[in-house]
Amino acid sequence: MDLSQASVIVTGGAGGFGSATVRRLAKQGAKLVIADVADERGEALAKALGNGCVYVHTDIMDEASIEKAVQTAADLAPLRAAVIVHGGPRAPGSTGPARTVNREGKRLPLAQFAHTVNVYLNSAFAVTSIAAEAMAKNMPLASNQRGVIINTASIAGYEGQAGQAAYSAAKGGIIGMTLTIARDLAPIGIRAMAIAPGTFLTLAYAASMTDEQAQAKWGPMVPNPHRMGDPDEYAVLAAHIVENDFLNGTTIRLDGAQRF
Numbered sequence: 001m002d003l004s005q006a007s008v009i010v011t012g013g014a015g016g017f018g019s020a021t022v023r024r025l026a027k028q029g030a031k032l033v034i035a036d037v038a039d040e041r042g043e044a045l046a047k048a049l050g051n052g053c054v055y056v057h058t059d060i061m062d063e064a065s066i067e068k069a070v071q072t073a074a075d076l077a078p079l080r081a082a083v084i085v086h087g088g089p090r091a092p093g094s095t096g097p098a099r100t101v102n103r104e105g106k107r108l109p110l111a112q113f114a115h116t117v118n119v120y121l122n123s124a125f126a127v128t129s130i131a132a133e134a135m136a137k138n139m140p141l142a143s144n145q146r147g148v149i150i151n152t153a154s155i156a157g158y159e160g161q162a163g164q165a166a167y168s169a170a171k172g173g174i175i176g177m178t179l180t181i182a183r184d185l186a187p188i189g190i191r192a193m194a195i196a197p198g199t200f201l202t203l204a205y206a207a208s209m210t211d212e213q214a215q216a217k218w219g220p221m222v223p224n225p226h227r228m229g230d231p232d233e234y235a236v237l238a239a240h241i242v243e244n245d246f247l248n249g250t251t252i253r254l255d256g257a258q259r260f
């Protein structure tokens with residue numbers, strides 16, 4: 001799909017995967033909407049790219065906020081791609097991964113489980129459906145395609161670690177809904193795909209350790225290449241999915257053969 005006359009929205013566009021994807025798709029001439037809550041990083045990236053790329057403060061927990069970002073993209077040029085790759089706020093009272101029943105015998109509160117599913121699954125469906133509604137109004141291209149949606153799962157959607165029940169449920173939900181959404185959107189000429197990354201060196205790790213510490217801790221778990229992934233490797237795959245009309249309805253693992 002040619003993006004030179006198109007707009008693309010990237011949720012979490014100021015983050016690790018998001019900013020790498022924004023940079024790569026901007027090189028193809030697309031007008032990018034960087035949808036994120038990280039105003040400083042988002043504004044700086046939009047300014048660095050130029051070519052009509054804009055940052056839109058977007059809270060993926062709020063449907064009206066997503067609608068505004070999608071409309072901004074559609075106003076720039078026909079929205080042809082949505083890359084959904086945001087993080088989100090931690091559940092109130094949560095300090096990180098939590099087992100179904102912890103060592104003190106306390107169960108994970110349902111509100112915390114539901115919050116994580118909201119952040120990683122419900123919000124992704126919200127962006128998917130809002131973006132698809134906008135794409136449905138596009139004139140189809142000569143290929144009969146109107147657009148493509150790329151969600152972000154995780155290898156935790158297949159093989160979650162202890163303490164990841166909610167995150168695994170959310171990411172498994174992305175994997176599960178991808179084919180169904182592709183079938184739903186097929187009559188309108190919109191494809192739906194997902195990428196399931198392994199362990200990548202993004203800002204998600206930078207908060208708690210240096211890049212070298214993260215590589216030393218997580219890199220050895222990846223069989224080959226024996227290192228954490230580079231966010232641009234995600235962006236390369238996202239760009240290929242946009243380009244290749246025959247990729248539809250599936251989740252691609254991107255993990256250096258990592259299996260926990």
Ligand SMILES: NC(=O)c1ccc[n+]([C@@H]2O[C@H](COP(=O)([O-])OP(=O)(O)OC[C@H]3O[C@@H](n4cnc5c(N)ncnc54)[C@H](O)[C@@H]3O)[C@@H](O)[C@H]2O)c1
Pocket residue numbers: 011012013014015016017018035036037038058059060061085086087088089120152153154155196197198199200201202203204
């Ligand atoms: N890094 C990994 O190893 C890895 C592996 C598998 C899956 N993932 C998934 O990739 C996605 C992106 O992760 P990342 O590693 O690039 O993290 P990141 O922290 O680098 O980027 C996440 C971005 O989301 C933004 N964000 C946070 N709350 C938001 C909100 N309410 N509304 C809009 N944006 C918000 C952040 O500001 C940030 O820019 C997540 O869904 C994550 O689960 C990451």
